[in-house]
Structure formats: C-alpha cells, structure tokens
Amino acid sequence: MTDNMLLGQAGVYFVAGELSRRGYIALVTTRNTKSYDILAYNPAAKRNLQLQIKSTKQRHKDSDNDDYIVLTTNQDALEEKLQSIESYHVFVYFPKGGHPRYFVTPPKELQDIVREAWNDYIEHTKHRKGIEDIKKAQNPIGPWIGQLKKYENRWDLLET
Numbered sequence: 001m002t003d004n005m006l007l008g009q010a011g012v013y014f015v016a017g018e019l020s021r022r023g024y025i026a027l028v029t030t031r032n033t034k035s036y037d038i039l040a041y042n043p044a045a046k047r048n049l050q051l052q053i054k055s056t057k058q059r060h061k062d063s064d065n066d067d068y069i070v071l072t073t074n075q076d077a078l079e080e081k082l083q084s085i086e087s088y089h090v091f092v093y094f095p096k097g098g099h100p101r102y103f104v105t106p107p108k109e110l111q112d113i114v115r116e117a118w119n120d121y122i123e124h125t126k127h128r129k130g131i132e133d134i135k136k137a138q139n140p141i142g143p144w145i146g147q148l149k150k151y152e153n154r155w156d157l158l159e160t
Contacts, residue, residue: 011055011092012037014100022155024049036087045159050087054142057094064146066093070114071142075135078118082111088158091148103148104157113143 009031016026016038025041036050054068068091073081089110091103105113118141122134129137151157 007057007094008053008055010094011090011100012053014092015051015053015090015102018102018155019051040158042159047159049158052087052089053092054089055092055094058096063093063095064149065144067117067144068142069140070110072138072140073118074138075122078115082115085111085114091143091151093145102153102155103145103151104154105148105151106157106160109151110143113147114141117141117143117147 012028016028019026019038019040023042023044025043027039029037029039035052037053038051040049040051041047042049054070056066056068059066070085070089071081085107087107089105089107091105093101093103095101121139121141122131
C-alpha cells in the first residue's frame with residue numbers, strides 16, 4: 001500500500017470514529033465502492049448519509065495552500081462532473097505534529113467551491129502551455145484549505 005492510500009484510509013477511520021463519537025452508526029465501505037467511503041445513520045434524526053472522505057497532509061508552510069483533488073476534468077466536462085458530486089464530503093487534514101482537522105461540506109456548496117477552484121486555476125496559475133490547451137486537457141482540481149475554513153468542524157451540516 002502506498003503512503004497516500006494509507007493516509008486516505010486513516011482519514012476514513014478518523015471520520016468514522018468522529019461520527020460514532022457524535023452518535024452516528026458509521027459503516028466503512030470497501031475501497032472500491034464508488035462515490036462514498038462511509039455509510040452513516042443518525043438514529044436521532046432517522047437519517048442515512050453517504051460520505052466521501054478526502055485526506056491530505058501538510059505540504060506547505062502555509063497550510064491554507066494545501067489542497068485536495070475532488071475530480072479530474074477539462075473545461076467542457078466541468079459542469080457535468082460537478083453535478084456528479086452528490087454526497088457530503090469530509091476533508092481530513094493532517095498537519096505536521098498536530099491533530100486531524102475536519103472540513104464538512106454539503107454537495108451543492110462543494111460544487112461551487114470546486115468551480116471557483118477551477119476558475120482560479122485557469123485564470124491565475126502560470127501555465128507552460130496556452131490557456132486553450134489547458135482548458136482542453138484533463139486537470140485534477142479541488143479545494144485548498146483556505147477555501148474550506150468556514151466548514152471546519154461543521155458536523156452540524158450533516159443534519160440539514
């Protein structure tokens with residue numbers, strides 16, 4: 001198993017533990033389950049949830065610049081790919097020498113965040129190729145910590 005796979009698994013289990021601590025019944029799925037990593041049930045609200053977990057570790061001195069990959073797309077397929085984001089996402093951030101941080105995002109809000117990340121990537125990143133070539137190429141895209149700060153520890157969003 002690669003370090004990234006282990007990091008991803010750690011994130012899934014940390015989230016499952018946090019959900020259990022908050023009164024949810026959390027079931028971790030197998031690695032090849034498409035679209036979600038955890039099935040969760042809230043007995044108090046009688047509500048089922050499917051959660052996608054994304055994990056990353058600190059790579060930059062300023063953690064706001066660390067990012068996640070949510071999807072890979074080009075300009076033409078962007079909107080279709082964004083519509084495929086249907087489950088809540090919990091982003092787990094492992095800072096150097098610290099405790100995990102959790103960012104809980106509803107699907108519609110995540111679509112807007114990823115759209116913003118794409119536009120920022122196209123407009124503000126220095127590219128070796130021309131902008132039209134970049135728009136046609138498959139590019140990994142997702143939010144960075146700075147975009148997710150308002151979702152930190154927002155477990156309450158799972159109940160809306």
